[in-house]
Amino acid sequence: MVRLFKHYVPHAVLLLGLVDLVLLLLAAEAGWVLRAHQIGIALTPVAARWPQLLSFAAALQVALVAVGAYGVGSFLSLRFAAARLAVAVSLGVIFLSILYFLVPSISFWRSNLLYSMLFACALLVGVRALLGQLLGGERFKRRIVVLGAGSRAARIRELAEQPGVNFVAAGFVAMDAAPALGDAVPRDAIPNLAAYVIDQDANEVVLALEERRNALPLADLLRVKTTGVQVSDFSSFLERETGRVDLSTLNPSWLIFSDGFASGRIVSSAAKRAFDIVASTLLIALTWPVVLLTAIAIRLESRGPAFYRQHRVGLYNQGFDILKLRSMRIDAEAEGQARWAAKDDPRVTRIGRFIRKVRIDELPQAWTVLKGEMSFVGPRPERPQFVAELERHLPFYAERHMVKPGITGWAQINYPYGASVEDARHKLEYDLYYAKNYSPFLDLLILLQTLRVVLWPQGAR
Template sequence: MIRLFKHYIPHAVLLLGLLDFALLVVASEMAWQLRAAQIGMEPGPVSGRWLSLVGIAGVVWLAMIAVGVYGPYALRSLRFAGARLLVAISLGIIALATIDWILPGQTFWRSTLLYAMGLAIFVLVADRLLLNSFLGSSAFRRRVMVLGAGDRAQRLRRLGDRPESGFAIVSYIAMGEPERTVEEAIPREAIHDLGRFVENLGVSEVVLALQERRNSLPLQDLLRIKTKGVHVNDFSSFLERETGRVDLDTVNPSWLIFSDGFSSSRMFSGVVKRLFDIVASLTLLILTAPIIALFAVLVKLDSAGPAFFRQRRVGLFGQDFELVKLRSMRVDAEKDGAKWAETNDTRITRIGRLIRKVRIDELPQTWSVLKGEMSFVGPRPEVPQFVDQLQDQIPFYQERHMVKPGITGWAQINFPYGASTQDSRKKLEYDLYYAKNYTPFLDLVILLQTLRVILWPEGAR
């Protein structure tokens, strides 16, 4: 994997993304040449329009990222990738046509974009037909050796067996655990020189998966492996990188303290984040004011009660603030106290079901973003009653309040709607990953991927 601004990207996905971008530039140039020939115009040198070519490719490429073209199924399902490509290219061309209408230029015309759309679909689908099996092959999987043969080693086996996994386990070494789960593990005493054994297998990474590490760390083995130039990783850090979440079953306070994350560079990132929040929230409030007003009227007509729903939520450093949303439930929905939303919740109104699916009920929250109580990206703010319960039941739950709550977040784009303590625990693992590895780049990824959640709202309730 490549680490880009503290966020890991699989080699195969990065290579495919860069190749796609180059092909989009080529498709844009071919579209220009085709349109110029059609109207009998001299196309002129490429140097005079390279910026437009890159701009067109960039807009379509961002749309591809947003709808999940490079998600976990991108390398194993051509049908899945093809459907997302069609949506992404269509959205990208619509966005480009809108930009051309607002800021008309003299190099690219909207009629050229139609050719670019067809050519882009052709080259990107052809690209995947040729490379799909190659990018998903073992050539792009890291060769991993696991030190351990217990339950943790078994968890790594299940993770590595997934089709979208970026690594392949080539050997398990039993380190004398009392309970061996992985039967084919090689006893450590059967290997004379572990360093040479690692070299012979072409291992690129060794993961320490011992259940109990006190007085049992194989320091001499780890040193020998490290001096061979092989990366050594502990179990929790490996899971964090491969799954995009902090595994609560294995982490402890010392791991959170000494592992990479929560860096001091956040001061600069925080300033960038706040400036973006102010500009984006002002712009969004102005642009969506008619939409909010329209649905506020529809909410009033659909059911008795106010158009807006107000509720106390827990924000930064555990401070309460008032959250405002378009009301999607009956006014008596919480007469017996706050409770989790359920599938096919009878408390949700007819209009409420619609605005929840397309996230329109969230739009008034941009006012909280403008005031600085929330950000666009961050953990979802919870009701104080739930927070009190969850802090008693889930370790490290209070750490999610070390960053501002957000309208969207890493947990929201990676995990469906949570409606139980167990779901909250799983979402906390994603929230901790975000709090630990936050950068403006990760915020950009989350904002783009939110479009996928809106278009395919599997978890909306």
Template sequence: MIRLFKHYISYNVVLLCLVDLLLLAMSGELAWRLRVGQIGTSVGVLSDRLLALSGFALVIWLGMIAVGTYGPEALRSVRFAIARILVAVSLGVLAISFLNFVLPGTAFWRSVLLYAMVIAVFSLICNRILASRTLGIDAFRRRILVLGAGARAERLRQLGTRPGSGFSTVAFIDMGDGERVVEEAVSRETIQDLGQFVERIGAGEVVLALQERRNSLPLKDLLKVKTKGVHVNDFSSFMERETGRVDLDTLNPSWLIFSDGFSAGRRLSSIGKRAFDIIASLLILVVGLPLIAIFAIAVKLESSGPAFFRQTRVGLYGQNFDLLKLRSMQTDAEANGMKWAAKADPRITRVGRIIRKVRIDELPQVWSVLKGEMSFVGPRPEVPHFVSDLERELPFYAERHVVKPGITGWAQINYHYGASIEDARHKLEYDLYYAKNYTPFLDLLILLQTARVILWPEGAR
């Protein structure tokens, strides 16, 4: 994997992104040449249309990221990828057309855009079909050797066999540290030189998956492997890289302390994040006020009670603040106490079901973003009652409060709606990953991917 701004991206995704971006630029240029050739106009100098050309390629490419064209399912299924490409190109062309309406002369003519759209769709689909047939999903999978044969090693084996996994386990070595779960593991005593063994099986990485590491680290073995130029990784760091979340089952304070993350260097990034929050929230409030007003009236017409729902939530460093949302439940929804929202929850009104699916009920939260109590990106804020319960049940839950809560977040785009302690545990793993690895790049990725969650709201409740 390649690490960009503290976030891991697989080689095949990076390569596919670069080729797609090049194809989009070529599609725009070909469309221009075809159109001006039809009307008998000079092609002109490339530098004169460079802004329109790069704008076309970049907007469509960002749209492809936003709708999940580079997600695991799109990488496994050509049919799924084609559907997302069609949506991304269509939305991108609409966005470019709107931009050209607001700022005339910044984009291609509409006729050129139509040509570019057809050529881009054809070239992108051909690229996906060609990549799936020539490279395949396993082209960039790394070969790893696992030191250990217990429950952790078994987890790695299962993770490596998942569709779209970025690695495959080529061997397991039983280090005699506990009960053997992986039966095919080779005993350490049968291997004379571990460094030569790693070279012979062609492993590019060794993962330490011992059940008990205290006073049992095989330092001589690890040194031999390291001097062979093979990367050595511990279990927690490997899981974080491969899954995009912090593994709570193996997490300990020392790993959080000594691993890369929570750096003070992001102070400048926080200033930029706050500036973005202010500008974006002001724009959204101005543009979105009519939409909020329309649905507020719809909420009032359907059921008695206030159109807005105000609730105390836990924010940065555990400080409470009042969150404002469009009311999507009946006014007596919490008469018998607070509880998780369930699938097909009878407390949700008909209008509430609509605004939850398209996330319109979240729009008033932009006011909290403007005030600085929230950000656009961050862990979702919970009510104090749930926070108290979750802090007792889940280790390191309080650490998610070291960053501002957000309207959308890493957990929201990677995990379905949480309605239980177990769901909260999975979402906490993603929240800790975000808190540990926050960068503006990750924020941008989350904001783009939020479009996918809105367009395909499988987890909305």
């Protein structure tokens, strides 16, 4: 894993992204050269068309990230990768059309663009056919040795067996007399732990002891560390590999002393607010016809107002009202008690089912963002009744209110819609990861990946 702006990116993904960037530049140049040859134009130096080449490559690279073309599926299935690439190239052309309209001086001819698109599709599919299995194989994964053979070590083994993980469990060392993993090597059978780690060709040791109090093998860990091998505790390892903070094993001291939750983010917070103002203003200006037509359709289908306000809990537990397009019947909570949305919820109207899937019902919240009560990116704000219930059942739930709530977020793009306390627990783990590792880079990644969620809805209710 490479940590970019406090967010972990797998080596294979980073390498594939760099290869794609080079191939997109080559595709753009090949399209230009082919069209110039067809119409008999003398070729100028490449330096003369760098703006065109870079704009083409950048737009398609952004589209690749947005549709999830660097997800696990792209390394496991060529068919999956080709489908995502086709959508990405189509979106890239839309991005380029907007960019060329705004900045005509960097535009391609349409014929150049067509040829470059074809070359890009062939090259991107080809590199995944040739390198997909290699990049997704063990060569680009970290090899770890786990100190421990109990339930925590068993969780690491289960995680290692899932497709698309970024590490290989090279060995387990039982540090006590009663290991839960039968194939774990007893510590007493290893004369030199540091030499054992090197023999396993491991570049990381993960401490997965069930009880650390007076049980830390300090001499072993020091010897391993001084050989140049990384030593990680269980919580940090899971955070890096899963993109979430594991609540079941979380120790408050880890949250206190680990990196993250930086409060001195004056510049990034100001930039985030500036982006929210500009983006919400543009969104309101561009989507008001869609909101208007949807509101008319809602009124035609069922009686009652097209919009509704709902009280939510925001930053520092302060309440505020969000504005949404109504997707349920007006008597959805006639008894006056808040209810979780359920799968195939009978309270949802036909229009409501559609606008929930494509997130049109969320568009009026741009006004809430403009007012500063929400941001585009952040933990999803919950209703006060649910917050009270969740704070009783879930540790650290109040910590998610230390950042401004958002329309989309790390939990929304990584976990399907939740409608229970257990779902809220999983989403809280992602929300804590976001609050702990916030950066403008992570915000940008979430915004781009939200497009993937809209195109391929998962669990919208």
